[in-house]
Amino acid sequence: MVSKEQLNAALARQGLQSVAQANIRDIQTLSKALEQESGEPFIHLEMGVPGLKPSDIAFEAEVEALKGGCAAVYPPNAGIARLHEAASRFVKAFIDVDVAPAHICATTGSMQGTFSVMMTMHHANPAKDTVLFIDPGFNVQKTQAQIIGLKGEHFDVHHCRGQQLLDRMEDILRTGKVCLIVYSNPNNPSWICLSDEELQGIGALATRYDVVVLEDLAYFAMDFRKDLSRPYEAPFQPSVAKYTDNYVMAISGSKAFSYAGQRIGTLAISDRLYVREYAPLGAFGVKSWGDFLSGRVLYTMSSGTAHAPQHALAAMMEAAVEGRFDFVAEIREYGRRAKFMKDVLLRHGFYLVYDNDLGAPLADGFYFTTQYPGMTDIELTAELMRYGIAVFPLESMGSDEQGVRICTSFITDAQFPLFEQRISAFAADHR
Numbered sequence: 001m002v003s004k005e006q007l008n009a010a011l012a013r014q015g016l017q018s019v020a021q022a023n024i025r026d027i028q029t030l031s032k033a034l035e036q037e038s039g040e041p042f043i044h045l046e047m048g049v050p051g052l053k054p055s056d057i058a059f060e061a062e063v064e065a066l067k068g069g070c071a072a073v074y075p076p077n078a079g080i081a082r083l084h085e086a087a088s089r090f091v092k093a094f095i096d097v098d099v100a101p102a103h104i105c106a107t108t109g110s111m112q113g114t115f116s117v118m119m120t121m122h123h124a125n126p127a128k129d130t131v132l133f134i135d136p137g138f139n140v141q142k143t144q145a146q147i148i149g150l151k152g153e154h155f156d157v158h159h160c161r162g163q164q165l166l167d168r169m170e171d172i173l174r175t176g177k178v179c180l181i182v183y184s185n186p187n188n189p190s191w192i193c194l195s196d197e198e199l200q201g202i203g204a205l206a207t208r209y210d211v212v213v214l215e216d217l218a219y220f221a222m223d224f225r226k227d228l229s230r231p232y233e234a235p236f237q238p239s240v241a242k243y244t245d246n247y248v249m250a251i252s253g254s255k256a257f258s259y260a261g262q263r264i265g266t267l268a269i270s271d272r273l274y275v276r277e278y279a280p281l282g283a284f285g286v287k288s289w290g291d292f293l294s295g296r297v298l299y300t301m302s303s304g305t306a307h308a309p310q311h312a313l314a315a316m317m318e319a320a321v322e323g324r325f326d327f328v329a330e331i332r333e334y335g336r337r338a339k340f341m342k343d344v345l346l347r348h349g350f351y352l353v354y355d356n357d358l359g360a361p362l363a364d365g366f367y368f369t370t371q372y373p374g375m376t377d378i379e380l381t382a383e384l385m386r387y388g389i390a391v392f393p394l395e396s397m398g399s400d401e402q403g404v405r406i407c408t409s410f411i412t413d414a415q416f417p418l419f420e421q422r423i424s425a426f427a428a429d430h431r
């Protein structure tokens with residue numbers, strides 16, 4: 001449907017020599033341009049943007065807060081008391097971990113949350129200048145470290161699970177240079193989920209080497225193999241917070257609550273870490289890790305987070321904790337779409353790149369990874385673009401594997417037949 005010449009011309013118009021040079025926003029722009037030129041709708045599987053309608057609970061809470069006059073006043077740097085209380089209850093109900101309300105910070109999404117944690121580590125302990133990323137991962141977090149002036153170490157977790165994962169980490173931690181370990185669980189893009197045993201090991205290493213773990217729970221409760229939807233009942237969202245005091249959990253409103261546009265998230269900071277004093281922070285007139293993050297980093301970056309989205313997230317968390325709102329039931333839809341697309345791809349000669357979780361099948365969720373034999377990830381991205389399907393190559397996500405990431409959030413039921421038709425045409429042409 002799009003010729004090679006058309007694709008190359010569109011790339012040139014964007015100032016790109018090949019798909020290899022494109023970042024995620026470039027791929028979206030490219031697919032939109034080709035969509036217009038060909039007059040055919042593309043199937044957009046490239047962006048990790050939530051595709052579901054948020055709950056009315058959120059809208060009502062925002063409207064009420066705005067009518068109450070919140071727009072005229074600055075929010076507190078670390079957020080409003082209602083969200084602190086709600087997030088603390090949420091963490092207890094769905095992770096079974098205690099974090100005091102005073103140790104919750106509101107952020108303009110986890111993007112700001114991870115940036116502020118890295119910035120805090122950078123100033124708290126300047127002798128440790130390296131962040132260890134468990135890859136593949138959300139690449140912009142590496143850019144955050146780079147902007148702050150932190151170094152990065154990383155490795156691909158694919159062939160390195162269980163004890164091997166811990167051994168690999170320990171080799172790097174022994175250098176004494178690592179201040180922070182970062183991973184997302186479930187993992188963007190591979191959708192592997194670290195097990196409780198692995199998290200226990202990571203927690204033990206964090207304590208032994210005095211390193212903080214930044215656990216990115218952007219895809220909270222989305223391991224749909226387990227029912228993580230019941231408050232105060234096992235199974236709970238697995239977390240390293242059970243196994244060390246050196247942790248920060250980033251809990252975002254974006255995906256679990258489909259609230260990305262309002263830029264709202266929380267950091268749940270270990271009670272011990274929040275109050276821990278670091279001498280170098282004295283230069284900024286504060287002592288504790290948490291006071292530096294909220295009173296210096298969040299203050300100087302954005303002076304807090306808008307009131308109304310904080311009320312929205314708090315209201316959804318309150319309703320979830322009280323059993324009035326099953327947020328997991330809403331997002332299960334992503335799993336259904338993943339299952340459909342995986343079935344189609346596997347029937348047409350594709351294979352899954354990250355294909356198992358400690359030997360068990362992966363969950364169906366927000367992302368999965370796939371590849372077609374005999375191609376590089378850049379070739380596959382470019383070829384699928386010609387069939388009206390936009391995907392994202394793994395190369396830029398710290399992966400050692402060849403393949404592409406598929407995001408399930410934008411495809412609609414009405415596009416299912418079109419997806420099958422295009423994949424089948426692709427397979428027929430590439431046999």
Ligand SMILES: Cc1ncc(COP(=O)(O)O)c(C=O)c1O
Nearest residue numbers: 109110111138184188218252254
């Ligand atoms: C792993 C991961 N962390 C963080 C984010 C960003 O979250 P937020 O929208 O809360 O800034 C994303 C978004 O795609 C993500 O995939």
